[in-house]
Amino acid sequence: MKKNQVQHLPVMLDRCVALLTPALENRQEAVVVDATIGLGGHAEALLEKFPHIRLIGIDRDESALEKSRERLSQFASRINFFHAVYDQIPTLLSGMGIHGVAGILFDLGVSSLxxxxxxxxxxxxxxxxxxxxxxxxxxxxxxxxxxxxxxxxxxxxxxxxxxxxxxxxxxxxxxxxxxxxxxxxxxxxxxxxxxxxxxxxxxxxxxxxxxxxxxxxxxVNQELEILKRVIPQAIDCIELHGRMIVMSFQSLEDRIVKQAFADVTKSKSPVGLPIELIEHKAKFRLVFNGSETPDELEITRNPRSQSVRLRAIERIAI
Known part of the structure; x- marks a missing residue:
């Protein structure tokens, strides 16, 4: 690890990789979007574990992009970096001719950098x-x-x-x-x-x-307005059996994510309808109920992880 990476401790790294594994391991090709690539810790772990994936790394912070480019230089042929806000995901994917992705990861909030x-x-x-x-x-x-x-x-x-x-x-x-x-x-x-x-x-x-x-x-950063826009947009980009993970660090973010996930994991069947029509069935499922938090060991090792809440969904129908 290089000197300028010593203090970078990716939050819930092992759990994020484990949650994305079912969406990535059985595909010959897969695209993953790291919507907040930061210093590249989560991206590095995914690129190492899954040699067949292409990763799209997005960050609004040019300093972070410079450092992640350096850190991930050995994977340069498999990464596209974009200096952008993550509500531009659909536009960026469309510009690359990509119509769906196997995984999307959001690590919200302020970075250690x-x-x-x-x-x-x-x-x-x-x-x-x-x-x-x-x-x-x-x-x-x-x-x-x-x-x-x-x-x-x-x-x-x-x-x-x-x-x-x-x-x-x-x-x-x-x-x-x-x-x-x-x-x-x-x-x-x-x-x-x-x-x-x-x-x-x-x-x-x-x-x-x-x-x-x-x-x-x-x-200053219009964080909540952007988040409200991007979560539904990103959900629409997920392929069948693809997964989306969001880590939020304060209650306002988490409420937005929780509500958006609830909206797409519930049946749209009208009350009183005796049978559920296919078009009313939920197209996503919660990978687990509620949210997950770091264990005590991680919090001790990385106190900044203490407030994180992780939620995940999977597309189960088109």
């Missing part, structure tokens, strides 16, 4: 610029949101995307602070949040800035 690079501004525990862009070619930054949005919009974003009950206080104090100077640092935002939350609530253990930083990051 992004968290550990202070200049990206994702961490609330270190001094950094207010950036938070996953794709640095985009123009909207956290500083834009905090300095330009109205108090009403800031309250809504922090309340809805951060599930923060003190959203109104935080937004009010952001407006007050920016009235004297432009907000530019993550440390200042963290201090504003801390001062906005009553002391008893701050004693609950988690960093008081976590929810607000999550909310601003989601707004």
């Amino acid at each position: 992004q968290l550990d690079d202070l200049e990206r501004g994702f961490s609330y525990s270190k001094e950094a610029p207010l950036d938070m862009r996953m794709d640095r070619s985009r123009s909207l930054t956290a500083a834009n949101v905090l300095n330009d949005y109205s108090q009403e919009d800031l309250t809504r974003i922090i309340k809805v995307f951060g599930e923060e009950r003190f959203a109104n206080r935080i937004a009010k104090n952001i407006i007050k602070a920016r009235g004297t100077h432009k907000l530019e640092s993550t440390a200042e935002l963290a201090e504003i949040v801390k001062a906005s939350i009553p002391a008893p609530a701050r004693r609950l253990g988690r960093n008081p800035a976590k929810r607000t930083f999550q909310a601003i990051r989601i707004e």
Whole structure:
């Protein structure tokens, strides 16, 4: 393993490979989409285990793509890399003449690469610029949101995307602070949040800035809007007996995935119909009920995996 890969610990790696194995092992050819290739850990494991697959690696972060290209250079003839947001999956596949895939993997949330690079501004525990862009070619930054949005919009974003009950206080104090100077640092935002939350609530253990930083990051990157679009689109790309895995790291993402999976794994038969017609039968099944989480060993080894929820579906009919 190369020096710049030491800290990259792919979340639930063995489980992801095991879940995709039934969809890949008995095919002479198969296409797999890694919709969030990141530093390439999951992709590497799949390419090593299944020498017959072609992998399409997508990421909106050019820095991550550069590192995954380097890591996966030995598989270069079997990979297509795309700097894109994952809601472009159907367009990318169509452009390659691909009409269906055997597997799709989503590893949502912020990558270790992004968290550990202070200049990206994702961490609330270190001094950094207010950036938070996953794709640095985009123009909207956290500083834009905090300095330009109205108090009403800031309250809504922090309340809805951060599930923060003190959203109104935080937004009010952001407006007050920016009235004297432009907000530019993550440390200042963290201090504003801390001062906005009553002391008893701050004693609950988690960093008081976590929810607000999550909310601003989601707004900057339009994460939930994109996820709502892509899950149904990606589902439509799955071939018969193909599988799709989604790992989410917070409840808002998981709810979107859970609902989308429920919609395609339930019969469409009208209530009261005595028999189920073929066209009403579900075209997908849940690979397991509910969601799975990492075991204690993985959480100890990789604390950032603690909040992950993994869900999987399989196409059982066309």
